[in-house]
Amino acid sequence: MGVHGLSTYLRENKGLLFKHLRFEASDENPTNLVVDGWSFIYELIHCGNLDWVYGGEYDDLYRLIAVVVKGWLAVGLRPHFVFDGPSPPLKFGTMISRMRDNIVRRAELFFRTSQPARSHPRFLNENRILPPLVFVTSVEVLKTLAKEGLPIELYYADEEGDPYSVELAGKLNGYVTGTDSDFVVLNAEGYKGYIPMDDFLWDTSALGDLAPQPEPEPIDDFQPIKRKKAKKHLEVNHGIIPPVEDVSQISLTCTVISPAVLATHLEIPISLLPLLGALVGNDFSASPSARFGKQSLFFKKLTLSQRITRVSNTIRDTISDSAQNKTKKPKESDGVIDLIRRVVHTLLVQDVSSLNSSEEAAIIEKIVESALQYALPVREDDALRSPGPSCLIEKSGDVHLYGRGKGKIIRQLYLDGYHAGTVYSRVLDPLHTGTMWPRPFLENPEKETVHRSIGRPIREWIYAILDDGVGLPVGPEKEEAKVENEGDVDEEEGDDELIDVVEEDSPDEDSVPQDPLAPLKGALRRLSGIETPRSETPPPEVRKRKVVTEYVRRGLRIDLEDLQVGFLPELLGELEMPLEGPIQLAPESTRLHLFLTIIDAEEAAGKLRGIPPEQIIPALAVRWVVSVLYDRAAESEGSKDRFMEKWTRSEVKALLLAFIRPTAPAAENGSDEASPVAPKIQDRHVQLMAQVLASVEAIILLAQVLLLDLNRRVPLNLVAHFSGKRFHQLLNDESTETSSEVLDPLMDVVSAGLDAEAFADEAYKKRKLEQS
Numbered sequence: 059m060g061v062h063g064l065s066t067y068l069r070e071n072k073g074l075l076f077k078h079l080r081f082e083a084s085d086e087n088p089t090n091l092v093v094d095g096w097s098f099i100y101e102l103i104h105c106g107n108l109d110w111v112y113g114g115e116y117d118d119l120y121r122l123i124a125v126v127v128k129g130w131l132a133v134g135l136r137p138h139f140v141f142d143g144p145s146p147p148l149k150f151g152t153m154i155s156r157m158r159d160n161i162v163r164r165a166e167l168f169f170r171t172s173q174p175a176r177s178h179p180r181f182l183n184e185n186r187i188l189p190p191l192v193f194v195t196s197v198e199v200l201k202t203l204a205k206e207g208l209p210i211e212l213y214y215a216d217e218e219g220d221p222y223s224v225e226l227a228g229k230l231n232g233y234v235t236g237t238d239s240d241f242v243v244l245n246a247e248g249y250k251g252y253i254p255m256d257d258f259l260w261d262t263s264a265l266g267d268l269a270p271q272p273e274p275e276p277i278d279d280f281q282p283i284k285r286k287k288a289k290k291h292l293e294v295n296h297g298i299i300p301p302v303e304d305v306s307q308i309s310l311t312c313t314v315i316s317p318a319v320l321a322t323h324l325e326i327p328i329s330l331l332p333l334l335g336a337l338v339g340n341d342f343s344a345s346p347s348a349r350f351g352k353q354s355l356f357f358k359k360l361t362l363s364q365r366i367t368r369v370s371n372t373i374r375d376t377i378s379d380s381a382q383n384k385t386k387k388p389k390e391s392d393g394v395i396d397l398i399r400r401v402v403h404t405l406l407v408q409d410v411s412s413l414n415s416s417e418e419a420a421i422i423e424k425i426v427e428s429a430l431q432y433a434l435p436v437r438e439d440d441a442l443r444s445p446g447p448s449c450l451i452e453k454s455g456d457v458h459l460y461g462r463g464k465g466k467i468i469r470q471l472y473l474d475g476y477h478a479g480t481v482y483s484r485v486l487d488p489l490h491t492g493t494m495w496p497r498p499f500l501e502n503p504e505k506e507t508v509h510r511s512i513g514r515p516i517r518e519w520i521y522a523i524l525d526d527g528v529g530l531p532v533g534p535e536k537e538e539a540k541v542e543n544e545g546d547v548d549e550e551e552g553d554d555e556l557i558d559v560v561e562e563d564s565p566d567e568d569s570v571p572q573d574p575l576a577p578l579k580g581a582l583r584r585l586s587g588i589e590t591p592r593s594e595t596p597p598p599e600v601r602k603r604k605v606v607t608e609y610v611r612r613g614l615r616i617d618l619e620d621l622q623v624g625f626l627p628e629l630l631g632e633l634e635m636p637l638e639g640p641i642q643l644a645p646e647s648t649r650l651h652l653f654l655t656i657i658d659a660e661e662a663a664g665k666l667r668g669i670p671p672e673q674i675i676p677a678l679a680v681r682w683v684v685s686v687l688y689d690r691a692a693e694s695e696g697s698k699d700r701f702m703e704k705w706t707r708s709e710v711k712a713l714l715l716a717f718i719r720p721t722a723p724a725a726e727n728g729s730d731e732a733s734p735v736a737p738k739i740q741d742r743h744v745q746l747m748a749q750v751l752a753s754v755e756a757i758i759l760l761a762q763v764l765l766l767d768l769n770r771r772v773p774l775n776l777v778a779h780f781s782g783k784r785f786h787q788l789l790n791d792e793s794t795e796t797s798s799e800v801l802d803p804l805m806d807v808v809s810a811g812l813d814a815e816a817f818a819d820e821a822y823k824k825r826k827l828e829q830s
Contacts, residue, residue, distance in 0.1 A: 060238050060239050060240055060340060061239045061240060061242075061243055061334070061335040061338055061339070061340050062338055062339040062340065062362065062365075063338060063339075063361075063362030063363060063365050063366055064239035064242065064243075064335070064338070064366060065239045066362045066363055067362065067363045067366040067367075068239065068242065068254075068315065068320075070363055071323070072313070074323060075315050075319055075320060075323060076313040076314065076315050077313065077314055077315075078311060078312070078313055078314075079253070079311070079312050079313070079314050080309060080310070080311050081133040081134050081135055081309060081310045081311075081312075082133055082134065082309040082310075083132050083133055083134070083306050083307065083308070083309070086134075087134070088134050088135065088136040088209075089134055089135055089136065089232060089233070090136050090138060090227070090230035090231065090232025090233070091130065091135045091136065091137050091138065091232055091233055091234075091235055091253075092137075092138045092140060092223045092224075092226050092227040092230070092232055092233065092234045092235070093137050093138065093139045093140065093234075093235055093236070094140060094219060094220070094223055094234065094235065094236030094237070094238060094241075094255075095139045095140055095141035095142070095196070095219065096141065096142060096193075096219070097235075097236035097237040097238060097255055098139065098196070098236075098255070098298075099188075099192050099193065099196050100188070100237065101237060101255050101256065101297075101298055102119070102122055102123065102126065102298065102299070103119065103186075103188065103192065104186075105297035105298055105299050106118065106119070106122045106299060107183075108122075109182075109736075109782070109783055110182070110186055110187060110188070110189050111168075111182055111500065111739060111744075111782075112737065112739075112747065112781075112782030112783045112785065112786045113189060113499075113500075113747035113748075113751060113782025113785065114189030114190070114191055114192065114751075114780070114782050115781050115782065115783060116189075116191060116192075116195045116779075116780045116781070117779055117780065117781055118781075119192060119195050119196070119199075120195060120199050122299060123195075123196060123199045123200065123203075124199065124203060125299060125300060126298055126299055126300065127200070127203055127208065127210060128208070129260075129299075129300035129310075130310075131208060131209065131210075132306065133308070133309060133310045135310075136209055136210070137210050137211075138210070138211045138212075138213060138226060138230065138232075139200055139210065139211070139212050139213065140213045140214075140215055140219045140222055140223045140226065141193075141197070141212070141213070141214050141215065141219060141483070142215055142217070142218060142219040142483060143214060143215045143216045143217045143218070143219070143476075143483045143486065143490075144216075144217060144483050144486045144487045144489075144490035144491065145217070145487065145490075145491070145493075145495065146217050146218065146491075147491055148427060148428075149218075150493075150609075153495065153609075154609065154616045157495075157497070157498065157609075157611075157616045158614075158615060158616050160187070160188075161187050161497075161498050161499070162498060162503065162611055162614055162615070162616065163614070164185040164186075164187055164500075165187065165498070165499075165500050165501060165502075165503055166503045166614055167185055168185060168500060169502055169503060169504075169741065173738075173739070176739065177736065177738075177739055187499060187500055188497075189499065189751075189782070190497055190499050190751045190752075190754075190755055191751065191754065191755070191780075193482070194482075194758065197212070197479055197482075200212055201479055212479055213226060214476055214477055214479065214483065220236075220238060220240045220241065220244060221244055223236070223241070224241065224244040224245065224246050224249055225246050227246070227248070227249045227250065228246030228247050228248035228249040229248065230248070231248045231250065232249075232250060233250050233251055233252070233253050233314060234249070234251075234252050234253070235252070235253040235254070235255045235312075236252075236254075236255055237254065237255050237256060240335065240340070242315055242316075242317055242320050242331075243317065243320075243331045243332055243334070243335045244317070244332075245317040245318075245328060245331070249316075249317075250314070250316065251314040251315055251316035251317075251319075252314065252315055252316070253312050253313065253314050254312075254313065255298060256297075257312050257313050258296070258297060258298050258310060258311075258312050259295070259296055259310070259311040259312065260295040260296075260297075260300055260301055260308055260309075260310055261308060261309045261310070261311060262295065262301055262302060262307075262308045317331055324366075324370035324374070325370070325374050326370055326373050326374050326377070327377075330373055332429040333373065333397075333398065333401075333425075333429050334366075334369055334370060334373065335428070335429070336425045336426075336427075336428035336429040337356070337369045337373075337401065337402075337405065337425060338365055338366060338369050340428055356368075356369075356405040356406065368405070369401075369405065372401050372404045372405055373397075373401055375404075376397060376400045376401050376404065377397070379400075395422065395426075398422055398425055398426065399422060402421055402422060402425070464527075464639065464640055464643055465527070465528055465529060467643070468527040468528050468640055468642045468643065469528050471642060471765060472485070472486065472489070472528065472765075475762070475765065480762065480767070481762045481765075482758075482759070482762060484759060485520075485524075485759055485762050485763055488520070488521055488524055488530055488606050489524060489528055489530060489531070490531075491531070492530055492531045492532075492604070492605065492606055492607060493606065493607045493608070493609065494517060494521075494606055494607070494608045494609070495608075495609050496509035496513055496517075496608065496609075496610055496752070496755070497755075498610075498611045499748055499751060499752075500744055500747075500748060501611075501744065501745060501748035502741060502744070502745055503611070503613065503614055505745065507610055507611040507612070508745075508748045508749045508751075508752040509608075509610050509611070509752050510610055511686065511690070511749075512682070512683060512686055512749050512752040512753050512756070513752045513753070513755065513756040514608070514621075515686070516656060516657065516682075516756040516757065516759075516760050517608070517756060517759070518621065518623075518624065519629070519656045519760065520756075520759060520760055520763045521604075521606045521621065521623045521624075522623055522624045522625065522626045522629055523626060523641060523642070523763050523764065524763060525604050525623050525625075525626070526625070526626035526627070526640060526641070527640040527641065527642045530604040530606065530623060531604075532602060532604060603622055603623065604622075604623040605620045605621065605622055605623065606620075606621050606623055607619070607620050607621075608620075608621060626641065630652075633655060635651075635652065635655070641764065642764070642765050646766070646767075649764045649765065649766055650764075650766060651663075652764065653760060653761060653764050653766060654678075656760060657678060657681075657682045657757060657760070658681075658682065658685045659678050659681055659682070659807075659810075660811075661810045661811030662677075662678075662681065662806075662807045662808075662810035662811065665803070665806045665807045665810055666807060668803045668806070668807075669803045669804055669807060672717070672779070673714070673717060673718070673804060675754060675757060675758065676713070676714060676717040676754070676780075677714065677804050677807040677808055678757060678807070679750055679753040679754045679757055680705070680710055680713050680714065680750055680753070680808055681807065681808045681809075681812075682753045682757065683705065683749045683750055683753050684704070684705050684710065684808065684812065684816050684817065685812060685816065687700075687703045687704050687705065687749075688704060688812070688813070688815070688816035690703065691703065691704055701818070702818075704816070704817065704818040705746065705817060705818060706817055706818045706819070706820050707805070707817050707820070708789075708820060709746060709789060710805070710808055710817070711788075711801055711805065712785055712788035712789050713746070713750055713785055714801060714804045714805075714808075715784065715785075715788055715800075715801070716780055716781055716782065716784045716785035716788065717779060717780045718779060718800065736783070737783060737786035737787040737789075737790050738786070738790050739786065740786075740789075740790070743785075743786050743789050743790075746789075747782055747785060747786075
């Protein structure tokens with residue numbers, strides 16, 4: 059989330075709005091700091107300048123997370139990390155545009171750029187794409203640090219993490235840090251303000267000569283001129299990463315702004331900051347393709363900061379005029395809608411008479427919807443780790459139809475796992491909104507996305523398991539798609555249904571804290587014609603065929619594809635695996651057997667005991683890729699492209715070695731950690747990495763859906779030792795010798811039960827690649 063232009067406005071008025079804070083190692087009382095988890099990941103990768111193009115340097119990321127957390131603790135900060143939950147439908151437009159602009163178009167530029175140019179550090183920095191497994195790595199590292207006794211906490215929000223973070227900061231009487239201007243609009247009692255994460259300064263002056271003195275980096279091919287009388291280097295380091303390992307004698311300086319300060323500066327009530335954000339545009343209200351885009355209606359030829367000023371002045375003047383001219387006090391909700399209507403009329407650049415009543419109502423309704431996203435739920439102090447009222451997974455399914463009467467139990471298992479960090483939010487997206495968002499990475503845009511070819515067969519099982527145990531939601535357009543009419547599924551885009559989260563009649567004012575956005579909620583219900591939800595009716599006897607909408611790359615755009623969800627009993631019957639009751643409640647051995655069967659690894663089950671636990675998922679992931687590509691080649695009836703997709707055994711070995719600790723003998727012989735030369739980036743190697751990353755992601759989600767305790771059986775911190783750069787280096791270095799003692803057991807897992815033709819011929823593949 060973010061208010062468009064607000065970050066720019068805050069920077070331009072920094073001297074008036076921000077105050078400085080200083081944290082030192084001598085601080086006795088810790089200060090609670092709520093950390094936006096995804097902002098933390100982005101900022102860490104940016105400040106750490108980690109290589110991304112090879113698939114991710116997760117071993118370096120693992121180390122940096124520990125360094126930052128320990129640095130914060132050393133200066134008296136106690137971090138509480140908050141991660142987003144399932145995405146709300148109102149944000150889908152923003153998510154699509156970000157995936158398209160920040161991933162797909164950057165990948166297109168990469169593959170259209172020459173080999174030397176795309177390997178240049180400047181090009182890679184300006185076109186950075188977030189590697190897929192950074193979330194897995196970050197969460198598992200933080201959980202490991204907490205288990206080691208460090209005083210850090212992890213929280214997982216029901217939906218958007220921003221309101222949850224501010225609510226938590228209010229309960230803890232602390233600050234929030236991130237890179238999101240919404241933290242200046244959101245407010246809660248006890249919330250001390252927002253600290254921009256990119257404004258951290260580490261002061262090492264107390265270290266004297268021991269302070270680091272980094273040399274200035276050259277810009278392109280030009281060397282900086284060192285002046286004889288240059289001023290002494292200031293011993294201050296910008297960014298969230300401490301400049302030294304010993305942080306006992308350094309301090310941290312940052313800036314902070316509170317919503318009250320911003321509201322006072324803009325001369326509007328603090329309760330109307332959400333309305334300011336909705337009118338200016340946020341992740342829920344701004345859409346360049348929307349018919350009523352506010353940029354065109356409100357802000358022709360205005361800079362970002364000028365838009366903030368214009369909207370705040372309009373709100374202030376409208377309130378002032380209303381106070382002077384009001385003769386009869388209307389209902390509170392009517393007053394809010396009247397205020398929005400008057401502000402909209404003033405902001406409209408075009409003649410308001412050119413809009414009909416329905417178009418005007420649509421604009422107002424969109425603004426109300428956007429403002430509602432800033433509403434904080436009213437919960438007790440001990441309820442922050444419990445599912446809130448916005449967690450729609452609790453409302454999905456029916457105990458009589460799904461899970462053989464065990465639906466509530468299974469729902470609770472998923473919720474408990476989610477709030478414990480063992481079930482990721484992506485698992486809940488199908489239950490929450492009937493969608494799935496496989497995050498693309500660097501891959502050839504002219505080829506079919508790996509999330510369809512590699513990941514989708516596994517995800518289709520995931521949807522069937524979720525629907526059987528809990529029940530996936532049924533969209534109103536697709537509600538009539540039943541078993542006997544499974545070919546008649548409506549494929550219309552999206553679902554604009556609004557779900558009200560409060561009753562229209564509020565409790566007594568003295569009994570609960572008042573929600574400042576309650577008038578907007580009631581008014582929205584009347585505008586949209588939505589009544590209080592009725593109680594669930596008994597399910598029909600005929601089981602409905604569900605649909606999950608996947609948002610995947612198709613060419614150079616992000617497109618939605620509707621997938622019919624299979625019935626788990628039928629799928630298990632095809633595998634001759636009869637099951638009584640939901641699979642989620644079956645013995646672990648049964649769930650593990652199904653897990654291996656789905657990923658075509660049941661014949662490798664007996665060999666898994668012969669490899670280290672952290673190598674199990676990498677071995678299964680590359681095995682799945684080899685199996686899928688072999689089947690595609692066999693079904694293509696001689697297609698050259700399909701045949702060239704197959705992996706060679708040397709490529710499989712390189713991938714497996716990239717997951718092994720660098721200190722292992724095989725890894726030392728197979729990589730050159732000290733080499734200053736970066737591995738050559740070849741198109742095929744990039745595509746191989748994209749395939750295996752998609753496989754790893756899908757397999758992890760499948761294990762979580764089956765409620766397999768991977769942290770006990772298969773450590774998810776496996777990525778802590780993975781280096782994409784090592785993988786590319788091993789692929790480029792044909793003279794690399796590998797230890798058979800290390801690789802043979804892993805190759806046995808990969809090749810068990812597969813035909814010899816599943817692997818491409820080394821010599822033939824090399825000749826074809828050289829000719830292409």
